[in-house]
Amino acid sequence: xxxxxxxxxxxxxxxxxxGLAAGALALRARREGTxxxxxxxxxxxxxxxxxxxxxxxxxxxxxxxxxxSVLAQSVRAKPPYLPA
Numbered sequence: 001x002x003x004x005x006x007x008x009x010x011x012x013x014x015x016x017x018x019g020l021a022a023g024a025l026a027l028r029a030r031r032e033g034t035x036x037x038x039x040x041x042x043x044x045x046x047x048x049x050x051x052x053x054x055x056x057x058x059x060x061x062x063x064x065x066x067x068x069s070v071l072a073q074s075v076r077a078k079p080p081y082l083p084a
Contacts (some may be wrong), residue, residue, distance in 0.1 A: 004059070005026055005029060005030070006029065006030055007057070008057040008059045009054070009055075009056030009057050009058065010037070010054055010057075010058050010059075011027065011030070011037050011038065012037070012040065012053065012058045012059065012060050012063075013037060013039070013062060015039055018062055019062035022061040022062045023037050023061055023062075026059065026061060038054060038058065045063070046063060
């Protein structure tokens, strides 16, 4: 999974608390600043043919998934880029 996150052009976190946290972790792993994230406005989604996304590949983070499942996967995986 980390390889996929590192291989995309941009990250698109959901603009709520857990989505922004996921985005922060992804940007840290990618060694990018916050300006590298694509934050969508109210009523905008990253889905569909008219999605307001930049060209290239994107990692859609925390859109329509529960925070508990993301946390559980993160704890089990223990990615090497997170501090101990």
